[in-house]
Amino acid sequence: MTELIVDVAHDGATLKNLVVLPEGTGPHPAVLIYHQWSGRSPHEEGAARALAGLGYIGIACDLYGDAKRGTTQEENTALMMPLKDDRAKLRGRLLSLVNAFAAHDAVDADRMAVMGYCFGGLCAIDTARAGARVKASISFHGLLGAPEGLDEPQIHSSVAIHHGWDDPMAPPEHVEAVAKELSARGADWTLTAYGHAVHSFTNRDANAKADGMAYDARADARSWRALTAFLSEHIGS
Template sequence: MPEVNVDTPDGPVSAVLERPDGDGPHPGVVVVHDALGLSPDIRGIVRDIADHGYVALAPDLYSRGGTARCMPGVFRDLLGRRGRAVSDLLAARDHLRSLPDCSGAVAVVGFCMGGGFALALSPMGFDASAPFYGVLPRPLDEALSGACPIVASFGARDPILPGAGKKLTATLERQGVPHDVETYSGVGHSFVNHLPAGPAAPLLRVVGFNYGEEQAADAWRRVYSFFDEHLTR
């Protein structure tokens, strides 16, 4: 899996870059990892996005010092919608646009923490946003003013984000933002992610942190259809 450096205002960060077959140009997608970082699961998702015809770039938001050291600052930047992590992700967007095989149209996809970033970044120069169970930024109407088209996915059994899909839909409708928001029954948080196996795995399933094969497949179908509509230039 190709590792690259992305130049940012605070110095370079490492990232994973995957390309589709063919010369292109192809639309680009910035992939924002969850709190676990650039895990094998996220790396597999980056490859899958590329296999569907997109130049996919996932910056490592923890690359300046590791998970424990960087996570508090990354979450602070998420809640404030500003700071080093936001600058890193905007630099990743610009890096994609600079590539000769990128068409210039760039979307952002994120999971959990990364889903929150995908929502927060939706008014910041992206062409589409696909948050998966992302924390809704506050105040929501202000945070999403001028947002790009959004395709969002939530789980009905999510203990962290009850009612988030309805709240997001209402805001996007008020603001006239093109959107496709779905809340899937039978699954909760992280339903498109393969979480690491371990002693806590059964408890995570009980509280709604579980992979849902059918729901995940439908969510990705919606995302790629939405991107096909909004990333054509």
């Protein structure tokens, strides 16, 4: 595997994305990985390397610029909220990443997917909501609320949502709302809820179940198997 940093400019920010290329001659199918609220981290970078081992280009995206990372809840919130509160700006940033990597020589633009964790899970669903020409959008313990005041183009992407049923950041009414939204918009979608799992169930460093954030090995393993099957179905390998 080969690793490199690819810069993408958007709205005054330089997004520094870790790209992990698989062995063999390209172009290859590619998966953009959106990060949790703290910024691009070893969690997303590890997923990129694991996907490269399966024959995909794994791209751990930087949504904040200059690979900024928070180290406290206050810093993480300060990084995330300007994008979470401005979904039009977030949409532009997500589409800029998709379009930039669709034009990359190593990427098969007809076989692209996006996925994300927590805040990145919302970004994965928002990429589909924006009408991006990707084949699959996968959310892991993501925030689910729809943007307000934005247009609703045709959803081209198949959507898979992996949700911890006890996640306090995505209560049952949010789950029902996103299901109704995707159905009303004619999307191909699936939603899997993992019993007893809470927020951040794929993150081995999450250990605050009293606050609704904890790793769950069973949900992590099951959702990864589901991911690989979904990617194989929609973009091959």
